[in-house]
Amino acid sequence: MFGLFTKKSEKEKLYARYQSLLKEAHRLSTTNRKASDEKTYEAEQVLKAREQLP
Secondary structure, eight states: OTTTTOOOOHHHHHHHHHHHHHHHHHHHTTTOHHHHHHHHHHHHHHHHHHHHOO
């Protein structure tokens, strides 16, 4: 309740995006392996960008 109006930090936003991409990659892994690999690669790039932040 107290965190209702607090803004997410940039790291938190990137981590949420990373998790979302991994979920999508897992969902695609059963139907389209190439698309799944692309989502996994994109997730890795987001994680690297998160690590670059101070």
